[in-house]
Amino acid sequence: MSSDRRVFLRRSAAAAIAIGAPQSSSPFPTARARAFMSAFGLKYPIANAGMGGSATPEPAIAVSIAGGLGAIGTGAGLARTPEGSDSAWCKRGPGPPSRSR
């Protein structure tokens, strides 16, 4: 291994450590976001709005599977899935991943 290559590797490793190190000035995500995520078992501090008519089980499941907090709108019952009621659909889940993505 040439000395240039060794220097390059050493510098790269130092840079990687520097990037991975927590930034003391402003950690991200914030402590509040981390607490919220751990309390609700989330990967991301993102929830979908419970929009009547639009927030049916399908987006709620997709958001939850992706690691966010899924929600179903109360008016969403207006738009029942053809397969049956919302609750039956929730129990069955979104089916194969290709359908939910």
Add this chain to the structure above:
Amino acid sequence: MVQTRAGTAKPFALNYLLAFAPATLPIALDAGARRALDLGADYLICQGIEAGGHVQATQKLEEVLPSVIEEAKKIPVLAAGGIASGAHIRRALRLGAAGVLVGTRFVATKECNAHDEYKGALARAKAADTVLTVCFQDGWTNAPHRVLRNCTFAMWEAAGCPPPGKRPGEGDVLTTNAVTGAKKVRYSASNPGRDDRGDVLELPLYAGQGVTLFATSPRRASWSHAYGRSASAPHEGARIGQPLAGRCL
């Protein structure tokens, strides 16, 4: 888990006492947030006036958020209203929010039950195409909401924003659901769903001010592709705000 708005928190809290965790949507900071906290909410949602759909906020998110967070103390506060990008999320978290609530951006996804034409309209819209109004109030009287300007709104505005009973085109049946047969009339608060057929773009197209960013959003491709294939997409290329007027006047 139950998520509700401050005005209806009490019945929910009583019905679901101990079984569920209610969270509330603060209406006005002092009344809403405090009442929600008194009822034992596990988290709060702080809405800014940028939000789409039904809007209870009277201030911009950045103005109201810090005071709600201060009031909530250790209870997590989710920020809502116009959030559609990573930069928005970052800014909300930096202001002290525990997370964000995203609405309109999730409407413009494949999984959402909204009609494809509505999703397409969101992709083309800018924040300036949205308006905060009480135009679409049938089903939820006098509740302010933010929608894209469409021809129903244009007709109503041109007529001087008259109250129910005096509105132009009142009672027009706009869409029929292909599965259930349910009809939606002009000024209904119900937005166009996937199976609605007819003049879907004349129903309320709820949208927050974050819509401007959708056109450049990386996930647009997946559902706009589906939109392009849809047989019932006569409005492709139509711009919300102007040309639709020709269809209904």
